[in-house]
Amino acid sequence: MITATGITKTFKNGDVITNVLKGIDLTIDSGEFVAIMGKSGAGKSTLLYQLGLLDDPTSGTIVIDGTRTTDLSVDDRTAFRLNELGYIFQDYALLPELTALENVMVPLLMQGKTTQEAKDIAHTSLVRINLGHRENNLPSQMSGGEQQRVSIARAVAHNPKILFADEPTANLDSESGQAVIEIFKDLHKQGQTIVMVTHEKEYTVFCDRVIHIADGLAV
Amino acid sequence: MSTFSNSVKVGLFLGVRQLRRTNRSTTILIISIMTFTFLNLVVVSGILVGLIVGGNIANRNQYTGDVIATTLSGKTTIDHSQNFISTVAHDPQVTKYTARYLVGSTIEANYKTRTNFSNKANSIGGQLTGIDPAQENSFSNISKYIVDGTFLQPGESGYIVLGSNLLDRYSSSFGDSFSSLKNVYPGDTVKVTVNGNTREFIVSGIVKSKVSEVSLRSFISNADFIQLSNRTNLDVNEIGIQHDTSITDLEMKDRLIADGFDATAKIQTADEAIPDFLIQIKTAFSLLGNLIGAIGIVVGSITIFIVVFINAVTRRKFIGILKGIGVSPLAIEISYLLQSLFYGFSGSLLGSIILYGLLVPAFNAHPLNFPFSDGILVADVPATLIRIAILLVVTLIAGFIPARMIIKKNTLDSILGR
Numbered sequence: 198m199i200t201a202t203g204i205t206k207t208f209k210n211g212d213v214i215t216n217v218l219k220g221i222d223l224t225i226d227s228g229e230f231v232a233i234m235g236k237s238g239a240g241k242s243t244l245l246y247q248l249g250l251l252d253d254p255t256s257g258t259i260v261i262d263g264t265r266t267t268d269l270s271v272d273d274r275t276a277f278r279l280n281e282l283g284y285i286f287q288d289y290a291l292l293p294e295l296t297a298l299e300n301v302m303v304p305l306l307m308q309g310k311t312t313q314e315a316k317d318i319a320h321t322s323l324v325r326i327n328l329g330h331r332e333n334n335l336p337s338q339m340s341g342g343e344q345q346r347v348s349i350a351r352a353v354a355h356n357p358k359i360l361f362a363d364e365p366t367a368n369l370d371s372e373s374g375q376a377v378i379e380i381f382k383d384l385h386k387q388g389q390t391i392v393m394v395t396h397e398k399e400y401t402v403f404c405d406r407v408i409h410i411a412d413g414l415a416v
Numbered sequence: 417m418s419t420f421s422n423s424v425k426v427g428l429f430l431g432v433r434q435l436r437r438t439n440r441s442t443t444i445l446i447i448s449i450m451t452f453t454f455l456n457l458v459v460v461s462g463i464l465v466g467l468i469v470g471g472n473i474a475n476r477n478q479y480t481g482d483v484i485a486t487t488l489s490g491k492t493t494i495d496h497s498q499n500f501i502s503t504v505a506h507d508p509q510v511t512k513y514t515a516r517y518l519v520g521s522t523i524e525a526n527y528k529t530r531t532n533f534s535n536k537a538n539s540i541g542g543q544l545t546g547i548d549p550a551q552e553n554s555f556s557n558i559s560k561y562i563v564d565g566t567f568l569q570p571g572e573s574g575y576i577v578l579g580s581n582l583l584d585r586y587s588s589s590f591g592d593s594f595s596s597l598k599n600v601y602p603g604d605t606v607k608v609t610v611n612g613n614t615r616e617f618i619v620s621g622i623v624k625s626k627v628s629e630v631s632l633r634s635f636i637s638n639a640d641f642i643q644l645s646n647r648t649n650l651d652v653n654e655i656g657i658q659h660d661t662s663i664t665d666l667e668m669k670d671r672l673i674a675d676g677f678d679a680t681a682k683i684q685t686a687d688e689a690i691p692d693f694l695i696q697i698k699t700a701f702s703l704l705g706n707l708i709g710a711i712g713i714v715v716g717s718i719t720i721f722i723v724v725f726i727n728a729v730t731r732r733k734f735i736g737i738l739k740g741i742g743v744s745p746l747a748i749e750i751s752y753l754l755q756s757l758f759y760g761f762s763g764s765l766l767g768s769i770i771l772y773g774l775l776v777p778a779f780n781a782h783p784l785n786f787p788f789s790d791g792i793l794v795a796d797v798p799a800t801l802i803r804i805a806i807l808l809v810v811t812l813i814a815g816f817i818p819a820r821m822i823i824k825k826n827t828l829d830s831i832l833g834r
Binding site: 252276282309 | 419422423425426429430433434436437438733734737738739740741742743744745747826827828831
């Protein structure tokens with residue numbers, strides 16, 4: 198499903214050059230639940246951004262489901278993210294002026310679903326994670342755990358091939374974090390490919406595989 | 417469905433919700449600014465032009481009518497004017513007309529109580545106008561402008577109405593530039609001299625108008641005029657004509673010319689009779705108004721730019737997230753354009769309501785008191801629509817640029833706020 202070869206990422210800040218990723222090769226199969234772990238600053242989130250097409254690697258190639266994504270134009274990458282990928286961010290990243298339902302509807306509408314279709318799918322997604330009763334609430338009216346669950350609903354409502362999660366439990370208490378992981382376990386059971394960055398080892402026990410990043414390399 | 421139509425749909429979806437759930441006081445503030453920008457654009461030029469247009473309207477209503485015939489250069493009267501008057505009187509499209517006799521005259525007041533003959537007499541030179549009081553009043557509604565005493569009554573003789581600017585107490589604002597009659601009131605007797613003939617008249621009333629052809633003239637009846645001036649051929653000096661709406665001023669003028677009356681009279685439409693300097697002032701005021709309005713547009717567009725820029729900068733993270741989850745830049749731009757359009761449209765709509773619901777009626781009811789005119793607010797609908805279109809286009813550009821600037825930033829940098 199994902200084949201990354203020789204991924205490097207270098208940041209330049211004036212005269213300071215930082216090599217965050219130094220040539221990572223990895224393969225993730227369809228339906229796998231993979232955790233990326235590493236110390237702070239090891240480059241695990243940077244790797245996730247490259248795999249998730251949110252950033253361009255300095256060198257190397259990434260092939261997702263047969264598409265060499267590093268060769269795609271900006272517009273094609275946007276369309277690819279819309280149709281093939283889903284994202285969950287550490288700070289939920291919900292749009293504050295949209296209700297839970299509307300947040301989930303946005304990518305569906307962008308895919309060309311009618312408003313009613315998008316509403317129905319978003320509603321089903323929210324009900325699936327036990328947030329049906331909160332669908333008309335704004336993010337500011339929900340707890341952190343609830344917001345993260347809405348974020349998950351938004352990420353999976355359009356049935357992406359791969360779900361990327363960047364430390365999805367980092368801002369949550371243990372109970373909410375556990376609830377999020379339970380949702381991931383359910384999604385995984387249904388065959389969803391998941392790539393999750395985390396620094397919490399206890400959550401990796403549910404993963405098929407853990408990729409450790411240290412000093413810009415997969416170890 | 418195409419990416420473009422999806423982008424439009426999502427842009428509208430996001431834009432509507434951002435507007436609906438944004439801070440209400442901020443929205444009110446922005447719409448207020450746009451309303452004032454609109455009013456600045458329309459009202460300033462409207463008032464400046466209105467000062468001249470108000471004068472032109474008064475000139476048409478009180479003096480020229482729709483078409484006016486005057487004496488040809490080098491002539492003292494309109495020759496064979498009774499033929500002209502007869503033709504006008506029988507024209508079914510002419511609704512009203514008036515014929516005026518004019519002659520230079522001297523008016524002297526307080527001569528009975530004058531004791532020191534070494535001092536200058538209380539007299540003034542000016543145009544004496546002979547009129548049919550009923551016909552003239554029907555034509556120009558002149559009696560409405562009597563500020564003291566009464567207007568001439570049909571059939572009566574020996575009475576005179578004086579223009580207010582002939583009198584000292586009404587023309588003091590002109591300073592010492594013009595001589596004027598002092599201490600003359602209705603009921604007083606004045607001595608009028610024309611071509612060496614002198615006759616006494618009782619002052620019937622004082623007429624005050626901002627049309628100089630009214631306020632600088634004195635009026636007596638036709639019969640008194642003919643007797644005093646010995647004008648036995650009954651040739652008049654001015655014929656004012658009003659017509660119905662089935663014909664234009666120009667068509668009426670052309671018809672009179674076709675009848676050959678231009679051989680004996682100078683025939684002009686009301687607009688043509690406006691002095692050149694007033695047309696030039698109108699053009700200059702219009703330019704000035706547009707210039708001030710343009711400055712207002714720049715200020716308004718900068719306001720929109722700043723508002724949208726701050727909005728986009730503070731929402732940069734969310735713009736990054738939208739791009740991250742696959743929402744096209746076009747959709748995000750449309751959401752910001754919608755907001756700008758809303759502010760511009762709301763400001764224009766509110767401004768139009770204030771303009772046509774409040775300001776225009778208020779100016780019509782209480783015109784600006786200007787020395788040479790009663791200034792109204794000119795805001796014709798086509799010109800206002802053009803200004804609304806200009807405002808909307810400028811607003812859209814002002815909203816688009818900052819949104820575009822933020823949207824073009826790297827997606828991940830936006831999300832991470834770096």
